[in-house]
Amino acid sequence: MIIGSRDAQKAQNVVAELKPKMRAGELVGMTNQEAVKQGEFVVIAVPYEGQAQMIEDLKGQLAGKIVIDTVVPLQKGKPFVPPAGSALLEAQTILGDEAPVIGALHNISAVDLGDVDSHLGDVLVCGDNETAKQKVMEVIRRIGARTFDAGPAANAYVIEGLTGVIIHLNKKHKSKHGSIRITGIGD
């Protein structure tokens, strides 16, 4: 796995922090520009404010990759619907046909995602490219989460916004583990 950052040193610092927590696999740090050239999947995990510029900057290198968008539009910690309809639709508009953008992993707490022993919530996955969506669901199942095909890219505003609601619940109940589980389907 590769950690990218605008600053290679920052990426390497994160690698140094994460490596002791890992049980298996490689982890290296480099600039975003170099990182996105590697592998099949590129995970976007930045604050909403930084997403558009970052994707503009990486547009050429993202061609042919599957982009996993975890970005949640927040204003002072509260969810909102950006003009494009969602962070995902904004990213897809910038990338055009260059790379499919699949929304996923928004609703899992960073704390739980960073703990190999934690029980993960369900992951709602959305996007318009069905092949890419299935591949992303397969990858996410490998980290131990149940995945659900939550429909087209147009549904992304719901899944992104749900994180804002979970942040609200976490604050109210002093938790860092809020997440959701789908019931009445496949159980």
Added chain:
Amino acid sequence: MIIGSRDAQKAQNVVAELKPKMRAGELVGMTNQEAVKQGEFVVIAVPYEGQAQMIEDLKGQLAGKIVIDTVVPLQKGKPFVPPAGSALLEAQTILGDEAPVIGALHNISAVDLGDVDSHLGDVLVCGDNETAKQKVMEVIRRIGARTFDAGPAANAYVIEGLTGVIIHLNKKHKSKHGSIRITGIGD
């Protein structure tokens, strides 16, 4: 409990259908105009297209009531964000200070809600009037569901949209029971 409809006969037909399923309590049917005069809570459960006109028509009689809005904006079965930001905000804009609108019960399947033996999913409740929100949560807990304060009225678009995602999941998995459960909080 009172069932309201534009047509009193329709309301009475629904009452005749529901009564055999009830274990306790009274149920009567009447026109919306008469129904909203009774009791403390008024539940709006109509298709999104009919909501604005209905609330306009009932505006005078709704003064001082707590309005529970279960309405989900759907276009051809798919969720969308209406111009006002959500069905709830649209209803609240029409009612102004006349009555607080609290969003709730969107994500429970009608089948499960109609079955006294079913296990209900969690209910996310939102709205800007804290007193009214707490009262609504108390009422919903009495029907056997866990409730969560999901924040201000501005969050309603997420909770309404989630129903659209659950409808998608139900269709895909041939279920009528799709719902959500909050994890990592209070459990």
